[in-house]
Amino acid sequence: MLNLLKRIPKPSTWWQKIKRTMDISAPLVWFFILNVVLIWVKTFVNYHMNFNLGAEGSTQQFLLFFNPIPTAIILLSIALYFRGSVSYWIAILFNFIQSLWLFANILYYREFSDFLSMGILGSGSSTGNNLSKSIAAIIHWSDYMIFIDIIILALLVIFKQLTIDKKGVQKRFAMLTTALGIVLMFVGYGIASTNRSGLLTRSFDNNYIVKYLGLNEYAVFNGIQTYNQTESRKHAKPADLEKIKQFVSKQKLPDDVQYYGTQKGKNVFVIHLESFQQFLIDYKVEGREVTPNLNKFYHDQKTLSFDNFYHQVGQGKTSDAEMMQENSLYGLSTGSAMVKYGTNNTFESMPAILSQRGYTTAAFHGDVATFWNRDNTYKSFGYNYFFSKAYYPNASKPNFNVGYGMKDKIFLRDSMEYVEQLPQPFYAKLITVTNHYPYDLDKENIDFPATKTGDKTVDGYVQTAHYLDQAFGELMNYLKKAGLYDNSMFVLYGDHYGISENHQPAIAQLLGKDKVSNYDLAQFQKVPFMIHANGLKGGVNHTYGGEIDMLPTLLDLLGVPDDNMTMFGKDMLSPKNDGIVPFRDGDWITPKYIKYNNQYFNTENGQQLTLQSDDDLKKTAEKVQSHVDKVLDYSDSVITGDLLRFDKSRSDFHAIDKKDYSYKKSDGLSALQRAQKTNPSSALAKNKSKSTLDLYKTDAPELAPSSSDENSDASSSSK
Incomplete structure (x- = not known):
């Protein structure tokens, strides 16, 4: 056992190997790839852990696996247009922005089973107020794990544990990388549209947009919707209604x-x-x-x-x-x-x-x-x-x-x-x-x-x-x-x-x-x-x-x-x-x-x-x-x-x-309970708080007692 433990490389050895690989050539490119992978992993993991997207079939499962990648490439590729330490900080910044959006939606979804909209973010609505009041009750310590990689990457840059690529990459390479992200996004949209026609025109559930296109794409789609609504609302006037x-x-x-x-x-x-x-x-x-x-x-x-x-x-x-x-x-x-x-x-x-x-x-x-x-x-x-x-x-x-x-x-x-x-x-x-x-x-x-x-x-x-x-x-x-x-x-x-x-x-x-x-x-x-x-x-x-x-x-x-x-x-x-x-x-x-x-x-x-x-x-x-x-x-x-x-x-x-x-x-159950006292006019209150549900007869096979249940009931009654 001791021999096995001795053979396991120390973390410092792992890091030296990774660092050496990144230093061989184009360290900025490797840093970009690392951030893309990190964004993809935490988004994909949280899709399954914190959202109920209901992906069914191989196509939907593939899209769920695939859809974090295109926008991660597009946003993080912005760092490739810069040189020196600035490019690294820009990559970390866009990692943080995407992680913050993911983090906020995890909390909001946990409370409201829906995704944040630009209208809710900008309106100070009741949902936003309710969320802020109850945030301490709904947040889990594990939610902060989303930001661990960002903290580590930032510390590595601050303490110069990464080789900073002062030359950067050619702008042609940066443009091709951005274009790759855009192409992949359209590929994903094409597959999604084939599986779900009218996805954006009917847009009947935010879960569908996220499941098929991705959380970041949903933000863009919702932003366009909100902008169009705001513009039409902005130009409306009382005279329009009067007519x-x-x-x-x-x-x-x-x-x-x-x-x-x-x-x-x-x-x-x-x-x-x-x-x-x-x-x-x-x-x-x-x-x-x-x-x-x-x-x-x-x-x-x-x-x-x-x-x-x-x-x-x-x-x-x-x-x-x-x-x-x-x-x-x-x-x-x-x-x-x-x-x-x-x-x-x-x-x-x-x-x-x-x-x-x-x-x-x-x-x-x-x-x-x-x-x-x-x-x-x-x-x-x-x-x-x-x-x-x-x-x-x-x-x-x-x-x-x-x-x-x-x-x-x-x-x-x-x-x-x-x-x-x-x-x-x-x-x-x-x-x-x-x-x-x-x-x-x-x-x-x-x-x-x-x-x-x-x-x-x-x-x-x-x-x-x-x-x-x-x-x-x-x-x-x-x-x-x-x-x-x-x-x-x-x-x-x-x-x-x-x-x-x-x-x-x-x-x-x-x-x-x-x-x-x-x-x-x-x-x-x-x-x-x-x-x-x-x-x-x-x-x-x-x-x-x-x-x-x-x-x-x-x-x-x-x-x-x-x-x-x-x-x-x-x-x-x-x-x-x-x-x-x-x-x-x-x-x-x-x-x-x-x-x-x-x-x-x-x-x-x-x-x-x-x-x-x-x-x-x-x-x-x-x-x-x-x-x-x-x-x-x-x-x-x-x-x-x-x-x-x-x-x-x-x-x-x-x-x-x-x-x-x-x-x-x-809240709904509490309101019903209060209503039985403040306004005792319900069928339940008029029946002296005795439920009438036993009068409901259905032949739904799912609700029929099984033979084991019947035997259990008989046994209980005999006692």
């Missing part, structure tokens, strides 16, 4: 007296039906209804069901649907408004409106809080609570999740633990995810036949839709037993299409056609919109509308005045509704004509028309197109210019302060 408010006021429709205020004071459940299209209602496969529970709900005489209701999303997909549903503002033409503007903009949202009228507002989502920037946007919307994946112990179990979050049956059941604690009246939005592309579900949860179009993506769609329907049925049964059904209004809506136009042969088979036209594809954009409540005069309503119209329609039923609100939708219950439905790309639908993919059709019979052969169409199209272009442009201006910050016209509404909101699990 838009004048336009909106002229579009305001009279309320329907038989509906206005009929649901005032009731709880509101908004159930987000992921990727759920209207054609699924009453649709059968092999003689079986795909959605028997939703069909029954749709045809209930206490349900207002709209059969000409369309999704209007763009690249933001689900986030666009939420923006319209909560604010009656369109999503953007590119990217997601919630991601780009949700953190810092001022909104007049449904949660804020209702919370200022005595409602408790809460959103429920069985995925990470950062997805679509919900953790920040929901504060801007005024949600009191946001119950995301961190609140659900079952979410940590792999087989309890599928695709984009918890399976619906488990998610809805587990959400009721928090719903029963919400002071009433409340506004609760439940976002389901199982019926999401690519429509995969484990065999244990499939009890419905797939369609047989031959398109693997399409054929599983009815199976996940059936699963969602079962989950919805279980939820309704529980709410009736728990006493939350009778005094609630239920709002169900599909957020966007489930089957894209890329599957036209399969769509034709589903619709029983030989092939589909653009008219058929336009009709295929219908999604459900249902409103149900005791005492509500229901039936199938044929008014044409879309997601932009949800907010004014719901405010009508709840008896909330909206005269001074900046909304681009129209009350679908108003007898004066003209039924114009704009799409995000500028196409549109009216009760008389359709423009879709640059073709025109008669809405009633699907006959294709041309502007040249139909004078009435030409006249109508010019008028409708002018209106559609204007509302889209005005809506974009409201968001990109953050124009609602100038709104002083509403005495019944005040802008929310984001500092008042925290979605940390500990």
